Amino acid sequence: MSVAGTIAAAQQRWRRVPVVAGIGFAIILAWVVAALAAPWVAPFDPIAQDLSATLQPPGGSHWLGTDNFGRDVLSRIIWSARIDLQMGVFGVLFPFLIGTTIGALSGYAGGLIDTLLMRLLDVTMSFPFFVLIIAIVATLGPGLISFFIALALVGWVSYARLIRAQFLVMKEADFVLAARCLGYGHARIVFRHILPNAIMPAVVFSMSDAVIDILLGSSLSYLGLGIQPPTAEWGVMIAEGQTFIASAWWISFFPGLAIICLAIGFSMLADGFAEHFGISE
Amino acid sequence: MALLELKHLTVAFGKGDLTNPAVDDVSFAVDAGEVMGLVGESGSGKTVTCRAMLRLMPPGLHHRISGQAIFDGKDLLATSERELQSLYGKRIGMIFQNPSSYLDPLSSIGQQIAEPLIYHEGLSRRNARARAIELLRQVGIPDPRHNVDAFPHQFSGGMRQRAMIAAAVACQPDLLIADEPTTALDVTVQAQILRLLMELRDRTGLAIVLITHDLGVIAATCDTVAVMYAGRIMERATKGELIRHPRHPYTAGLIRSQPSRARKGRPMPSIEGQLPDVNSLPKGCRFHPRCAYAESLCRTGVVATEPAGPDHLVACVRWRELEFAA
Amino acid sequence: MSALLAIDNLVVTYRSSGTLSQWLSRQAAPRIRAVDGVSLQLFKGDSFGLVGESGCGKSTLGRAVFRLTPAASGTVLFDGKNVLTMSRRPLLEFRRRAQMVFQDPFGSLNPRLTVFETLSEVLEVHNVCPANQRRDRVLSLLQRVGLSAALADRKAHGLSGGQCQRVGIARALAVGAELIVADEPISALDVSIQAQILNLLGELQRQGDLTLLLIAHDLGVVRYLCQRVAVMYLGRIVEEGPVERVFDDPCHPYTQSLIEAIPRMSPDAGVPGQSIQGEPPNPRERPEGCPFHPRCPKAMPECKSGLPPSAREVRGRRVWCLLYPESTNAPQSGTIK
Numbered sequence: 043m044s045v046a047g048t049i050a051a052a053q054q055r056w057r058r059v060p061v062v063a064g065i066g067f068a069i070i071l072a073w074v075v076a077a078l079a080a081p082w083v084a085p086f087d088p089i090a091q092d093l094s095a096t097l098q099p100p101g102g103s104h105w106l107g108t109d110n111f112g113r114d115v116l117s118r119i120i121w122s123a124r125i126d127l128q129m130g131v132f133g134v135l136f137p138f139l140i141g142t143t144i145g146a147l148s149g150y151a152g153g154l155i156d157t158l159l160m161r162l163l164d165v166t167m168s169f170p171f172f173v174l175i176i177a178i179v180a181t182l183g184p185g186l187i188s189f190f191i192a193l194a195l196v197g198w199v200s201y202a203r204l205i206r207a208q209f210l211v212m213k214e215a216d217f218v219l220a221a222r223c224l225g226y227g228h229a230r231i232v233f234r235h236i237l238p239n240a241i242m243p244a245v246v247f248s249m250s251d252a253v254i255d256i257l258l259g260s261s262l263s264y265l266g267l268g269i270q271p272p273t274a275e276w277g278v279m280i281a282e283g284q285t286f287i288a289s290a291w292w293i294s295f296f297p298g299l300a301i302i303c304l305a306i307g308f309s310m311l312a313d314g315f316a317e318h319f320g321i322s323e
Numbered sequence: 324m325a326l327l328e329l330k331h332l333t334v335a336f337g338k339g340d341l342t343n344p345a346v347d348d349v350s351f352a353v354d355a356g357e358v359m360g361l362v363g364e365s366g367s368g369k370t371v372t373c374r375a376m377l378r379l380m381p382p383g384l385h386h387r388i389s390g391q392a393i394f395d396g397k398d399l400l401a402t403s404e405r406e407l408q409s410l411y412g413k414r415i416g417m418i419f420q421n422p423s424s425y426l427d428p429l430s431s432i433g434q435q436i437a438e439p440l441i442y443h444e445g446l447s448r449r450n451a452r453a454r455a456i457e458l459l460r461q462v463g464i465p466d467p468r469h470n471v472d473a474f475p476h477q478f479s480g481g482m483r484q485r486a487m488i489a490a491a492v493a494c495q496p497d498l499l500i501a502d503e504p505t506t507a508l509d510v511t512v513q514a515q516i517l518r519l520l521m522e523l524r525d526r527t528g529l530a531i532v533l534i535t536h537d538l539g540v541i542a543a544t545c546d547t548v549a550v551m552y553a554g555r556i557m558e559r560a561t562k563g564e565l566i567r568h569p570r571h572p573y574t575a576g577l578i579r580s581q582p583s584r585a586r587k588g589r590p591m592p593s594i595e596g597q598l599p600d601v602n603s604l605p606k607g608c609r610f611h612p613r614c615a616y617a618e619s620l621c622r623t624g625v626v627a628t629e630p631a632g633p634d635h636l637v638a639c640v641r642w643r644e645l646e647f648a649a
Numbered sequence: 650m651s652a653l654l655a656i657d658n659l660v661v662t663y664r665s666s667g668t669l670s671q672w673l674s675r676q677a678a679p680r681i682r683a684v685d686g687v688s689l690q691l692f693k694g695d696s697f698g699l700v701g702e703s704g705c706g707k708s709t710l711g712r713a714v715f716r717l718t719p720a721a722s723g724t725v726l727f728d729g730k731n732v733l734t735m736s737r738r739p740l741l742e743f744r745r746r747a748q749m750v751f752q753d754p755f756g757s758l759n760p761r762l763t764v765f766e767t768l769s770e771v772l773e774v775h776n777v778c779p780a781n782q783r784r785d786r787v788l789s790l791l792q793r794v795g796l797s798a799a800l801a802d803r804k805a806h807g808l809s810g811g812q813c814q815r816v817g818i819a820r821a822l823a824v825g826a827e828l829i830v831a832d833e834p835i836s837a838l839d840v841s842i843q844a845q846i847l848n849l850l851g852e853l854q855r856q857g858d859l860t861l862l863l864i865a866h867d868l869g870v871v872r873y874l875c876q877r878v879a880v881m882y883l884g885r886i887v888e889e890g891p892v893e894r895v896f897d898d899p900c901h902p903y904t905q906s907l908i909e910a911i912p913r914m915s916p917d918a919g920v921p922g923q924s925i926q927g928e929p930p931n932p933r934e935r936p937e938g939c940p941f942h943p944r945c946p947k948a949m950p951e952c953k954s955g956l957p958p959s960a961r962e963v964r965g966r967r968v969w970c971l972l973y974p975e976s977t978n979a980p981q982s983g984t985i986k
Contacts, residue, residue, distance in 0.1 A: 216756040219717050220817070224824060225744035226774055234770075238761045364839040479928045480703075509702035509929050510866065514910035514921040521920050536840055539912030543920050563916040580844040581914055582869035590851065591873065593844030597809050 063314020069307030077123035086114035088121040088274045097290045107292040109282065111272075115292060118274035119300050125275045126256050126304060128186065133255030134248045136194035141201025142237075142244060148202065149209025150232055159202070167199050175258065176267060184267045189259055200251070201244050208240035249312035253305045260301055276301050324396070325352035326530050327498055332390035334368075334375045334554075336601075343604050346371050346554040349390075350628075353547075355497065356528045358521075360545035360562070362535060362577075366598045368554035369534045373500055376400075377415070378407065394498070413443040416491030420503035422483035426475040432459070433471035436490045443494050458489040462519055481512035488519065495527060502534045517544055538581060542566060547634070550574050553599045553609035556628065560635040568647075570637040572614050575647035608640065616641055651729065652690040653860050654714070654747075654828060659687050659723035661706070661713045665933065681932050683709040685884035685940075685957075686723070691828070696854055696861040698871030698892065700907075701881035702929040707864045710881075711832045715749055716740070727828070745775055748821035752833040754813035758805040764791070764816050765801040771823040786823075794819045794849060811842035818849065822857075830862045835870065847874060868911060872896055880904050883930055883940035885957060890966020900968040902945045939971065947972060 076083055085103070092112030100107040106115040148159040178192035212218055213236070221231050260277030262268035269275035271282065276297040283293030329351050335344035346368040353359045363369040374380050376392040376399060392399040394415065399407065411417070419425050427435060436458055437451035446454065452471065459467035462485040475483055484504060491499060501520065505513040521544060523529050533545060541548055542562060549559040550573065558571040569575040576594040578584070585591040596613035599605060608626045611617040620640050628638045639645070661684035684706040691697050699707045712718040714725050716732065725732040727743055735743060751757040758767060768787045772778060778786050788798050794815040805813055814834060821829050831850065835843040851874055854861050865871050871878055872892055879889040880903065888901040899905045906925035912918065927944045930936075936943055942952040952958075952971055961973040 216751040216753050217759045219712070220749070220751060220757050220820070221759075222717060223715050223744065223749045224771055224774065224820070225741045226770075230774070235759050239759070364841060479931075481928050510868075511702060511906060511910045511925055512928060514912075514923050517912070518920050518923055537912070538840075539914045539918075542914045542916070542918040543912035566914065566916040577840060578914070580841055582844075582847070582867065582873045583914060585844075585847075585869075585873045587873060590848045591844045593848060594841040595845075597811065598839060598841070 061314075062310050063318070066307045066310025066312070066314060069303060070311065073123050073127060073304055073307065076120050077127055080121045080124060084114075084117035084120040086117040088113060088118040089272045097286065099290070100292055106296050107290070109279070109290070109293045110286060113274075115279075115296055118279060119276070119296060122274040122276050122279070122297070123300070123304075125186065125269060125273070126259065126301070129189070129259035130252035130256045130304070130308065132190050133193050133197070133259065134252050136190060137197030137199075137251070138201050138244065138248050140194060141198035141203075142205050142241070144198060145202035145205030145207075145244075146209055146232060146237065146240075149206035150213060150228070150236070156206075160206075163199055163202055166196060169196075171196065172258070176262070176265075179262060179267050184262075184270060186259075186269065189262060189268060193255065193258075197251070197255075200247060204244045204247055205240060208243060209236060212236045212240055246312055246316045249308050249315060252308045253312075256301065256305055256308075325393075326355045326357075326395060327532070328352040328391075328393045329372075329376060330391040330393065332372060332376060332392060333388070334371055335387050337385050343606065344554070345601055345604070346375065349551070349554075349556055351549050351556065351559060353498070353530050353532060355530050356524065357547065358524060358531045358533060358545045360533045360535065360541040360548040361551060362538060362541050362548060363551035364536050364598060366553060366601055367551040369551050370502060371554075372551070373502060373532065373534060377411070377417070377500070409443070412439040412491075412496075413494045414496050415498045415500065416494075416496040417500045418484070418487045418491050418502070418504050420506050422480070422487045423475065425487060426483060428475055431472050431474055432478070432486045436471075436486065436493055439490060439493045454493065455489070458493055459486070462486070462489045463515070464489075481508055481515065484508065484512075484516055485519065488516075488523075492523060492527070492529065497528075497530060499523075499529050499531045500534075501531055503536070504533070505540060506535065506537070513540070520544065538577060539583075550577070553604055554601075555609055556636075556638060557610065558635075558637045558639075559628075560632075560637075564632070564635055568632075568635075570631045570635065570642045570645070570647070571610075571639045572616050572645065572647075573610050608638075616645060650692060652726070653693045653695075653728060654691040654862070655724075655726040656690070656710075656714065657688050657724045657726070659684055659710065659713060659725060660721045661709050661718060662721045663718075679933070680721075682884050682935065683932055684713060684720075685935075687881070687884070687886055689879055689886065689889065691860055691862060693827070693860055694854075694858050695877065696863065696875045698875035698878040699862065699864045699881060700866060700868055700871055700878060702866060702907075704883065704929050704932055705881040706884040706932070707881050708832050711749065711830045711862070711864050714830060715744075715747070717749075745824050746826060747828040747830070748824060748826035750814070750817050750821055750829060750831040750834045753837055754810045754817065755805050757817050758813055760805050763802050763804050764796075764808070767816065768819060768823050771820055775824050777823065777825065790819045790823055793822065793853075795845075809842070810838045811845060814838060814846055815849065818846075818853070822853070826859075828860045828862070830864065832864045833866065834863070836866065843870075850874065868896060868907065880907065883932060883935060885940060886969065887941065888966060888968050888970075894964065894966050898964065900963050900966065900973065901941075901970050902947045902972070903941050906946075939969075 090113065094112065095108050096110050096112045098104050098108040104114050104116065108114055144159055148156045174196050175192045178195060179188045182188035182191060218231060218235055221235050259268055263275045263277030264281040269278050271278055279297035280294045286293055329349055332346065332349040333344050334346035349372050351359065361369045375388050378399065380386055388400060433452055433455045436455040440446045440451040440454055441448065456467045456471050459471060464470055464482055464485055478486060505516050508516060517540065520531060524531060535541060545562050547561050548565045550557045550571065552573050558565065558569065558574045565574065566578065569578055579592040580594060594613055599609060605612055607623050608621040611621040614621065618641065626638050626640055628636050631637045631642055660682060662680040662682050665679060665681050687710060701707045709718060713720045714732065720733055727747060730739060732743055765787055768790055769783045772783050772786055787801065791798055791801060796812060796815050800808065800812060835846050838846060847870060850861065853859055863871060863875055875892050877890065878892045878895050879886045880901065882903050888895055888899065888904045895904060896908060899908055909922045909924060912921050924946045925944050938954045939952045939957050942948040945952065949971060958969045958971045959975065960967045960969055962976045963973045
């Protein structure tokens with residue numbers, strides 16, 4: 043590497059990465075802690091109704107107000123974090139695993155296997171993403187599990203593409219040729235040599251994918267296909283608060299803010315990761 | 324007066340250490356029509372020196388430059404951007420190591436050669452194109468009328484380099500900066516490109532600063548040579564003098580470690596150790612960790628550049644005592 | 650004494666994607682011959698250089714020997730057995746006895762593994778020694794290639810180019826290789842480091858009775874390290890013999906131009922001579938007859954058609970050129986000692 047390149051790399055690594063990624067990480071961590079500590083942190087039971095205190099504005103004992111059933115908005119938001127975080131994490135995990143497997147197989151084996159798998163990919167991609175998710179969830183019945191199944195069936199595509207592209211390139215890298223030259227078996231080459239070096243783009247992508255999944259899950263709940271009331275979930279809360287937008291804006295507003303906050307957290311983490319790994323080579 | 328004169332050029336990176344800058348106190352002069360070779364390995368600072376002198380450092384890279392780079396009486400480091408723009412391409416041309424990265428893949432070769440002509444000399448498109456065809460012919464590209472419309476990807480490496488040379492000399496500059504122009508080329512193509520550069524010099528009086536790590540290229544083409552190591556000039560002399568009577572241990576080591584000088588069956592003379600890390604440069608003489616002749620004075624102390632003969636400068640404390648066989 | 654490595658008429662092709670018009674007219678996409686019938690022999694303890702410019706096929710040849718690239722025809726006999734048709738067991742055995750060192754020092758090491766992990770993996774997979782001896786074995790390998798033990802826990806990006814290359818060599822030694830094919834092992838290194846690596850290779854060869862096939866474009870390096878050399882052009886060997894004879898008294902016009910083009914590092918050197926025009930050729934456009942004729946300053950009418958010239962024995966080496974008379978018993982394969 044040139045002199046200037048080495049120095050530039052060192053300078054930039056320490057200047058930009060921690061800030062963006064650090065903030066993102068802090069946001070996510072805050073939500074995780076809130077979600078885990080919900081029983082102790084949330085002031086009220088999220089589904090407990092108090093018909094004498096309906097539609098209270100923020101302030102007093104209900105910091106973020108109450109909804110039309112007298113349920114505390116703040117508590118519902120905190121408890122809902124559990125569900126939305128799951129959407130972000132598990133919604134990404136299954137497509138990641140499936141997509142990585144298919145992409146690795148496709149990229150490494152090449153030939154007929156690659157052709158067949160890529161045609162499968164084309165077919166899956168030819169359907170509009172959201173429409174397909176909604177269709178699957180509607181068929182399987184609303185709920186978190188259906189959501190994860192739908193994502194697993196549809197969302198693997200991007201990961202497969204990323205991993206396959208990396209495999210195609212790395213297959214020809216000198217250190218892989220050296221491994222073949224040394225007589226290493228295919229499994230060893232794939233798992234020990236290629237995969238660890240190929241996985242980064244998929245990991246970075248998974249962080250921004252988490253954002254999409256949270257939004258998607260909330261949207262499905264909003265449409266009535268995800269989490270069912272009375273369980274608290276940000277999308278559901280927005281839907282329920284819709285009728286009261288003019289009079290009791292806080293019922294929809296704060297859940298919306300929560301979604302944005304968590305999404306930004308994941309986004310910033312993704313940004314920081316992407317920069318860090320874009321530059322460190 | 325020299326066409327180009329660098330005076331105490333120093334480049335420091337980051338908040339660093341101005342006491343131990345990456346490129347330290349580089350001075351040399353190039354006369355009109357002279358070919359000067361700047362030779363060094365990676366980390367020698369030869370490319371940083373040229374980029375700094377031309378103010379073409381990568382943006383976003385914190386650095387500080389001090390010293391002067393005087394081209395035809397004007398200090399490049401102190402002139403305005405607009406003046407620099409009028410100089411580059413018109414009076415100073417540049418060619419680089421990897422022509423593929425420096426040629427626009429979406430423009431034809433002819434367009435890229437015509438561009439400086441249109442911009443600096445105000446030629447019309449038609450005239451510029453005709454000149455481009457002529458230039459292609461001069462640099463030895465076959466069938467110029469047809470190839471003027473070709474795109475870089477249709478050319479081989481050697482031809483791309485010729486095209487870049489054509490674009491660089493289109494406005495007949497006084498000075499050409501060539502940064503490793505033949506490193507990526509095969510040896511037979513390299514011979515052709517070097518021959519082309521020499522012909523251009525003979526025909527137009529072009530001065531050339533040739534940056535390379537290859538001593539053979541230096542020997543074939545240069546009038547004077549400056550040897551750089553870890554950001555400092557170790558020795559500067561005419562080519563013949565440098566090869567016959569090197570005065571600096573590094574220069575002598577470089578010459579001796581050429582495979583052509585090696586005797587078969589015996590270990591090749593080589594320079595021990597590693598190239599220094601630019602973030603932790605040695606104090607005193609920067610070559611001392613690898614030098615077989617290093618003394619205590621070499622490890623501390625400032626090493627001055629002293630004349631070892633007419634037109635021969637060396638930066639070594641012990642140059643008077645050391646004698647290196649040619 | 651039979652050869653350790655005997656390559657006989659090796660042909661390596663790859664398919665290029667044809668043009669649209671070819672596809673429409675149902676013509677087969679052309680197969681490009683990167684290696685066009687090469688034969689050579691290495692005996693135990695030899696150091697053999699293979700030189701040529703880009704597109705000559707020397708790297709492809711090296712890879713084909715190791716089955717990293719499929720060969721179209723021909724044989725590669727290692728200790729009498731054909732590598733190209735070996736089944737799994739014997740192939741693994743071959744891979745213990747023959748290894749490759751690559752050009753890009755950083756690229757040839759897995760960026761995620763430390764030096765120690767890279768070397769001990771070799772020991773593990775090939776069962777070179779019991780697990781409790783691995784650490785010592787790695788350290789002794791490092792010592793043998795001139796690396797300090799402190800580097801064992803570093804990854805590739807923490808090493809210099811020269812150090813990475815030493816690790817690559819250590820890896821080949823770890824498996825106990827008798828034959829090392831080095832593909833441009835020093836071109837990516839700095840000049841002052843190149844000599845160190847060359848010395849290492851030379852020393853290992855002398856000590857360990859290693860057989861070395863050195864693929865390089867730098868003739869000076871080949872001259873120093875090798876006893877015999879073959880010059881390749883467009884996938885064929887054009888001259889082959891003892892290194893002093895070929896370089897001091899080149900017979901083939903291409904060898905002559907190559908030698909002429911090398912810049913001499915002498916005080917009164919001038920620009921290298923230039924009897925040869927044009928660029929190293931594209932393997933896609935293979936001329937009829939002798940592959941070199943379009944650029945040859947001594948081309949004759951008969952060079953332009955028919956088959957490429959056969960081998961002729963001239964002044965102690967073999968040349969593939971019509972300028973020289975055909976000798977009735979010139980070996981077409983095999984070697985000149």
